[in-house]
Amino acid sequence: MEGELAHIGAGLAAIGSGAAAIGVGTVAGNYLAGALRNPSAAAGQTATLFIGLAFAEALGIFAFLVSLLLMFAV
Amino acid sequence: MAEEKAEGGLVFHPLDQFIVKPLFGDGPVQWYTVTNLTLWMAIALLAIVGVFVLGSRGRAVIPSRLQSIGELMYGFIYKMVEDVTGKDGVKYFPYIMTLFLFILFSNYLALIPMSYSPTSMIAVTAVLGFGVFICVTALGFILNGPKFLGLFWMSDAPAILRPIIAVIEVISYFVRPVSHSIRLAGNIMAGHAVLKVFAGFAALTLVSPVAIFGIVAIYGLEVLVCGIQAYVFTILTCVYLKDALHPSH
Numbered sequence: 001m002e003g004e005l006a007h008i009g010a011g012l013a014a015i016g017s018g019a020a021a022i023g024v025g026t027v028a029g030n031y032l033a034g035a036l037r038n039p040s041a042a043a044g045q046t047a048t049l050f051i052g053l054a055f056a057e058a059l060g061i062f063a064f065l066v067s068l069l070l071m072f073a074v
Numbered sequence: 075m076a077e078e079k080a081e082g083g084l085v086f087h088p089l090d091q092f093i094v095k096p097l098f099g100d101g102p103v104q105w106y107t108v109t110n111l112t113l114w115m116a117i118a119l120l121a122i123v124g125v126f127v128l129g130s131r132g133r134a135v136i137p138s139r140l141q142s143i144g145e146l147m148y149g150f151i152y153k154m155v156e157d158v159t160g161k162d163g164v165k166y167f168p169y170i171m172t173l174f175l176f177i178l179f180s181n182y183l184a185l186i187p188m189s190y191s192p193t194s195m196i197a198v199t200a201v202l203g204f205g206v207f208i209c210v211t212a213l214g215f216i217l218n219g220p221k222f223l224g225l226f227w228m229s230d231a232p233a234i235l236r237p238i239i240a241v242i243e244v245i246s247y248f249v250r251p252v253s254h255s256i257r258l259a260g261n262i263m264a265g266h267a268v269l270k271v272f273a274g275f276a277a278l279t280l281v282s283p284v285a286i287f288g289i290v291a292i293y294g295l296e297v298l299v300c301g302i303q304a305y306v307f308t309i310l311t312c313v314y315l316k317d318a319l320h321p322s323h
Contacts, residue, residue, distance in 0.1 A: 047158065047309055054306040058253050061260030072089065 006070045013067035020060020027052040088270035092194055092263060110190040111198070118179040118192065147175070151308065158312035163319055169209070170315075173202060174308040181262060181300035185293070193303075194263040196255065203255030206311050214318035225321040254310055261303050265296045 031049045035042035094109045103109060129140035137145055151174050155167045177193055184191030192198050214222040226243040228236060269292055275285035 047154070050302065050306055051309060051313065053302075054257060054310065057261070058257040061257055061264065062253075064264050065256065065260055068089075 010067035010070040013063050013070060016063020016066070017060045020057055020063065023056035023059065024053055027056050088267040088274065089263075091190070091266060091270060094195070111192055111195060114183060114190045115180065115192045115198075118176060118183050121179050121183065122175045147178075154309060155312055158309065159316045159319060163312070163315055166213075166315060170308055170311055173206070173311060174304055177202070177258065177307055178301065178304035181304055182297075184262065184266070185296060185300065191262050191266055193258055194266060196259045199255040199259040200251075202307070203251045203258075206254065206314060207251035210311075210314045210318045213315070214321060217319065218321055222318070222321045225317055229322075250314065254307070258303050258307050261299055265292070265299055268292055269296065 027049065031042075031045065031052075035045070094103055094111050096103055097108045097110060097113060101107070125140060126144050129138070129144035132138055132141060134141060148171070151171050152164075152167060155163055155170055159166070180192045183189060184193065214225070218224075226240045226247065228239050228243070231239050269289060272285050272288040272292060276282045276289065278285075
């Protein structure tokens with residue numbers, strides 16, 4: 001029974017991946033919106049873009065890690 | 075998953091590829107045991123040495139292919155260090171270049187089928203991440219003395235908020251090495267696990283065309299992710315280094 005509950009928890013933790021997808025989409029979409037308005041300033045901000053993407057994505061990876069732990073370590 | 079196992083005899087474990095196995099014999103893994111992890115790290119190092127030693131041997135004015143690959147990577151990282159940390163960060167360029175090359179090469183070598191991906195091991199990335207954390211913190215205190223603690227004290231925030239912000243800043247500072255290392259390991263591990271899941275579906279005749287198309291698409295994505303993750307790890311190292319060099323924002 002506990003193992004099954006852990007699997008349900010793993011599935012719930014996977015929702016975090018979707019949340020991270022929203023975050024990554026927001027970052028990339030806002031970057032693109034800004035870049036199309038002022039293309040000359042876009043090149044200087046790619047580093048910031050990737051840092052933002054990395055931070056948004058890391059939280060999704062944490063959710064993935066939680067579900068892995070629930071699947072295999074609990 | 076259990077249902078499919080019953081019908082189609084689908085027996086695969088997407089995470090089996092990350093098991094560290096000894097190369098010779100099957101004894102327990104000690105710290106000195108040569109494992110598949112050690113092998114692929116050694117291959118990555120040899121590849122780096124190969125590209126850079128063979129590439130820079132000619133020192134041609136008009137670079138050969140290998141030399142231009144080396145020059146491109148060198149120039150790319152050098153410019154990044156200079157842009158993010160400023161002129162005084164350039165003397166830490168060798169460390170950052172080493173990190174970048176090791177991560178980039180182990181990421182890309184891991185895309186060879188049947189290979190092992192060293193950067194998917196949290197042990198490997200934690201050494202890299204905590205190494206950066208310890209170096210940067212030590213450097214901050216050596217260069218700035220107690221003024222380094224000003225990194226946590228926002229002097230332009232309202233006075234009443236400053237202690238609260240300081241607590242948050244301290245927590246976020248200590249979470250840095252964890253997220254720094256787990257980001258890399260998690261991305262690589264997730265990508266390879268997804269590849270394996272699609273490979274498992276390819277064994278079922280009904281969905282195999284979709285699965286094979288999926289593998290090709292995910293593989294393309296992984297090629298992108300490998301480069302981006304090496305880049306992200308390196309640029310975050312630069313950002314942390316900048317904090318150590320100029321703590322007063």
